[in-house]
Amino acid sequence: MISRQRDVPGATSAGPLSRRALDRLPVYLRRLNALAAAGTEYVSSTELAAAAGASRDLVRKDLSALGQLGRPGKGYPVGVLEAAIEQILGISTHQPVILVGAGHLGTALVQYGGFAARGLDVVSVLDADPQRVGQPCGQLTIEDASRAGEVIERTGARLAILTVPGEAAQLAADDLVHHGIRGILNFAPVELEVPEEVSVRVVDVSAELQLLAFHHISGEAGSAR
Amino acid sequence: MISRQRDVPGATSAGPLSRRALDRLPVYLRRLNALAAAGTEYVSSTELAAAAGASRDLVRKDLSALGQLGRPGKGYPVGVLEAAIEQILGISTHQPVILVGAGHLGTALVQYGGFAARGLDVVSVLDADPQRVGQPCGQLTIEDASRAGEVIERTGARLAILTVPGEAAQLAADDLVHHGIRGILNFAPVELEVPEEVSVRVVDVSAELQLLAFHHISGEAGSAR
DNA sequence: TAGATTGTTAATCGATTAACAATC
DNA sequence: TAGATTGTTAATCGATTAACAATC
Incomplete structure (x- = not known):
């Protein structure tokens, strides 16, 4: 591992x-x-x-x-x-990134802006909900998640941010990988199964907070990093 | 460290x-x-x-x-x-948590719901923008960040989630600590200075994505956890 | 019994700290 | 020169893996 x-x-x-x-x-x-x-x-x-x-x-x-x-x-x-x-x-090489799941978290990340300074461009936002497709999200317009293949081909993205609900995460990841995504930043509280050549990083917010609570309770001090 | x-x-x-x-x-x-x-x-x-x-x-x-x-x-x-x-x-002891910064990210976290299952209750949402105070955020109503002291006293919270812009983070943290907060989950891309007895965990989204990009470029495979 | 799986000790591995000569 | 600070090697520390007897 x-x-x-x-x-x-x-x-x-x-x-x-x-x-x-x-x-x-x-x-x-x-x-x-x-x-x-x-x-x-x-x-x-x-x-x-x-x-x-x-x-x-x-x-x-x-x-x-x-x-x-x-x-x-x-x-x-x-x-x-x-x-x-x-x-x-690898910042010099500007990298396109797509974001899948345009809920509050996804929207927050699109508008976050901190990515650009680090050489990462969010080039497309996708959502599976037909109601959301076509609506604006930051500077972008939400695209249909079922068209991920086209979007990936068009943008050349190899990285994806996954902000869909937990139960939808594995299917979404499978689809992304199938269409050429090679790195996933996963916000769903789910362990993704991906081929060996695909990298996954997990951001599990509630786990972090839970550990923080533990540190606090047990009187642990200082930066719990 | x-x-x-x-x-x-x-x-x-x-x-x-x-x-x-x-x-x-x-x-x-x-x-x-x-x-x-x-x-x-x-x-x-x-x-x-x-x-x-x-x-x-x-x-x-x-x-x-x-x-x-x-x-x-x-x-x-x-x-x-x-x-x-x-x-x-420490899940058995339900713990109150306050959230400071009701932007998209803060709103996403309030609505996230995964906290409750882990023994953590988001009991109040605060924001410094007078325009936002009084507006709904999930099930809660946004309160004035300048009244953090009252809120902390009322709720008994010792944990806080900090989702304010980077330039406001240190001041907000100082205020929270001053009023009794002992654990902070920090989403601002800033290293907080806090007294020794306060725990901080950092969630730096762009750093994660940047590392993911690096893993991807360098051909690193598998779960990059 | 035979197969599976735990709990624990020893061996390995990697990361951090300590120390210090070399250099500005 | 004297003080500060790097780069690097050796010592320490902690975490993971390997191995295996004990147990269901």
Whole structure:
């Protein structure tokens, strides 16, 4: 179940990125974006550590996997580090994403806007409810979910956000995969069965809140990340 | 930064639960709920493993921390295991939760319904926009975020879901903590600074999607959980 | 009994922290 | 130079897997 370690395609050079390190890259990147906007030139591992809730040793370890980007005594050049992480995460290549399930959650995500800054374009919203088809959702118009094949072909999307009810999720996923989707961000509280070559990430909101409640009850403190 | 290991208060007996094991409990529970509803009496570690995307050895290890609940040759009694996990996660004690930020995402979560089954009641929705105050949101009526103190006192909530824009998140969190909130589920793409005794869990949707895109590009396969 | 499956210990693996020389 | 901070190796820690006797 644990991902096999594998070389990162676009990596400048240097060592392997652990699975956990990879999870932290977007967090570092968010901070770097803010620092770049503010015109800051260098950032220390200590500062990035505070932003990510990690130790500074860990930050240095993570970043050393991208190459020798830092300058002893000064820190890491913001722009260079930003570019290196963006390259690893493939942001330069703008990627089309489709969203299936135009309920409140789907609508929230379409309007969220945070995707564009990360190289991801929501190019189509689909829904199975004929009543919703044709209605606006953000800047887009809701399309018929039964036409997912056409939409995927037209947009070239390989990623999908799935915000349909739990009982509809597996069928929807099957359809998406059948038509070429290779990565699914699943908001339905259901474990999807997909072919080996398809990646799935699960966002289970109630599980998160339940664990938070547990942490709270048991007196656990601090960032429960 | 890593949570200190600590004895679980309501634990029947038995060993310590690792942080990762704790994360898996809600997943097991979801499956157990379904099995119980179907009238199944016993479930094997193999079946739970398939549902959770873990190995069956790991499932047995996790569950052994709850006590010797299984029967060799038969499996785990569904009802007993269900009750044990619910007790650990504190579901029996229904907990009030408030939600701050009644945009699309907040509305989606209020209407989501999956919380109730997990012992969590969304008892109030708040928003800072005077235009929204007084309007309905699911079964509730939106209240004024500036009155968070009164609401928290009235409802006794110690948990909050934060679905406000990123730039408003820290101020909102400060206010909530000031009025007694001790756990925050944060959807804003911002690292919150909170006192040590407050727990925060972050749900960063665009980071998840970005990582998914990365997995996809780099040809990584399978459940990227 | 034979087959299945648990609970637990030991072995492995991966990730984090500690330490420190090298460098600005 | 002195102080700060990186990059990297070794030590520690925690989590997962493997193995197997005990039990239904």
